[in-house]
Amino acid sequence: MPDARFRVTSDRLDANAVSSIVSSPDCGAVATFIGVVRDENGGRRVLWLEYEAYEPLAEKTFARIDEEAGERWPSIGLAIHHRVGRLEIGDASVVIAATSPHRAEAFAACRYAIERIKQIAPIWKHEHFEGGEIWIEGATADPADEDARRMAFAQCT
């Protein structure tokens, strides 16, 4: 049974729709993060990005990130939708919604989620820029790397 909270999709992302999945009457705070395709990277003029994912593992990884965040901030709800395929400048590549009774936990969990996505989600961006193209390669995806997890938590406090 697919979990509506954690999705990889080629459809356009809608931050309000993602927020509504985890909103509830006892949540006084909804923190959303929208990652957007930028027109510049490392001095290159970016034309568009192509995102690729190992979809079943990416969705499981989002659920894992939710479990990790829930250990630290038990009151939160978390939804993560990530887009794949060709994205133009200004398109949303990822939407994260974190809900909580109070704002501090929602902000923290939202930040944690994007840091962990960048560390461990099996998703890749292929940058097409003026004069060429390049696969962007960041972190080795290792969910068991506790140092990486601590670094992600350190961003949130």
Add this chain to the structure above:
Amino acid sequence: MHITIRLFARLREMSGAGEVRRSLPDGASVRAAWDSLVNEFPGFDDYSKVVACAVNADYARMTTALSDGDEVAFLPPVSGG
């Protein structure tokens, strides 16, 4: 035994295929599957120190033993978000 190997991003481009099938001795590890690709495709060895792996869509280790019909995925360093 027969396994399916999934490749992504630059590994997919270098091999020319997102999915390849391989025959390996029973009980072979994920590393044996990786080594077979390193021998076959120029450029793969550059990833030997940084590649991550999954078996049947769960994160695994290079030492994980494989079974007939498994799907092994090799993941170059990630860049989502």
